[in-house]
Amino acid sequence: MTIGQLAQELNIKTQTIRYYENQGLLSKPERTQSNYRIYDQNSIKRLTFIKRAKEIGFSLGDIKTLLEMSDKKVNRCADVKDFAETRLIKIRSRIEDLKSMEMTLSDIIKQCSQPNKTAECPIIESLTEG
Amino acid sequence: MTIGQLAQELNIKTQTIRYYENQGLLSKPERTQSNYRIYDQNSIKRLTFIKRAKEIGFSLGDIKTLLEMSDKKVNRCADVKDFAETRLIKIRSRIEDLKSMEMTLSDIIKQCSQPNKTAECPIIESLTEG
DNA sequence: TGCAACCTTATAGTTAACTATAAGGTAGTA
DNA sequence: TACTACCTTATAGTTAACTATAAGGTTGCA
Ligand SMILES: [Zn+2]
Ligand SMILES: [Zn+2]
Ligand SMILES: [Zn+2]
Ligand SMILES: [Zn+2]
Numbered sequence: 001m002t003i004g005q006l007a008q009e010l011n012i013k014t015q016t017i018r019y020y021e022n023q024g025l026l027s028k029p030e031r032t033q034s035n036y037r038i039y040d041q042n043s044i045k046r047l048t049f050i051k052r053a054k055e056i057g058f059s060l061g062d063i064k065t066l067l068e069m070s071d072k073k074v075n076r077c078a079d080v081k082d083f084a085e086t087r088l089i090k091i092r093s094r095i096e097d098l099k100s101m102e103m104t105l106s107d108i109i110k111q112c113s114q115p116n117k118t119a120e121c122p123i124i125e126s127l128t129e130g
Numbered sequence: 131m132t133i134g135q136l137a138q139e140l141n142i143k144t145q146t147i148r149y150y151e152n153q154g155l156l157s158k159p160e161r162t163q164s165n166y167r168i169y170d171q172n173s174i175k176r177l178t179f180i181k182r183a184k185e186i187g188f189s190l191g192d193i194k195t196l197l198e199m200s201d202k203k204v205n206r207c208a209d210v211k212d213f214a215e216t217r218l219i220k221i222r223s224r225i226e227d228l229k230s231m232e233m234t235l236s237d238i239i240k241q242c243s244q245p246n247k248t249a250e251c252p253i254i255e256s257l258t259e260g
Numbered sequence: 261t262g263c264a265a266c267c268t269t270a271t272a273g274t275t276a277a278c279t280a281t282a283a284g285g286t287a288g289t290a
Numbered sequence: 291t292a293c294t295a296c297c298t299t300a301t302a303g304t305t306a307a308c309t310a311t312a313a314g315g316t317t318g319c320a
Contacts, residue, residue, distance in 0.1 A: 145310080149307075149308065149309090153307090162316095164315080164316055164317080165315085166316080189306075189307090
């Protein structure tokens with residue numbers, strides 16, 4: 001399987017696969033005598049791992065660590081769990097930030113719903129006032 | 131008021147203020163005869179506007195538009211509201227994405243809480259399996 | 261006068277995760 | 291033998307919002 005076929009299979013760009021290889025997420029693949037990369041089912045598995053981990057919000061750096069833990073295959077459950085919990089905390093904190101933004105924003109939008117014709121726009125006001 | 135004093139007042143870097151000026155968020159300020167920028171209370175107001183808008187999740191591009199709407203001072207309430215609503219929708223959508231990540235992640239973490247000693251780590255499993 | 265702490269400009273680097281380009285080699289088909 | 295679609299490498303560009311650096315001018319104070 002060439003890089004192009006692998007890319008199509010997973011709906012990603014060939015450059016992205018090479019980029020992952022450079023970043024150490026994928027090991028150096030075998031080559032044909034004409035120096036083309038060759039991949040197999042294992043490569044699909046690994047890239048699928050990466051895609052799923054990205055969907056759960058892990059960064060490529062995180063994913064590299066996860067893959068290393070997965071590769072080690074020894075007594076890593078606690079490590080993996082700690083790692084995932086750290087990520088979960090970050091996601092929750094980001095959600096809280098966004099919720100706070102959402103509340104503020106929807107509040108001032110509501111104030112704008114019955115605008116006093118003679119006054120400033122409440123949204124602008126709330127950003128401007130002391 | 132020099133740029134350094136303004137920066138200190140608002141707890142931002144002088145470079146950031148110049149950057150905002152370059153991006154068109156701040157108008158070109160008056161200069162002393164030695165070419166130093168001079169600012170007044172109005173500059174503080176405008177930067178405070180920017181800081182608050184950032185806190186609500188607006189990008190600098192958004193904020194530029196908001197400031198322009200604010201500067202126009204005519205019949206802009208509906209425009210501002212539309213704009214804020216668009217931003218609110220984006221924030222909500224981002225929250226939903228993160229919540230979905232949170233659910234998936236906390237689910238697999240829970241599975242890892244009672245790990246079967248002989249099995250793979252459920253977190254790794256769930257990323258690996260077909 | 262000397263020196264530190266400011267100010268100016270222009271340009272380049274940072275971060276993450278790609279994405280595009282250039283310049284060229286290879287494989288299969290008409 | 292062309293042509294097309296692949297493949298290779300290295301390098302640079304993208305996005306957002308700064309942040310740092312270099313090289314030099316200005317202000318205030320001892
Ligand atoms: Zn309004
Ligand atoms: Zn586990
Ligand atoms: Zn070529
Ligand atoms: Zn100097």
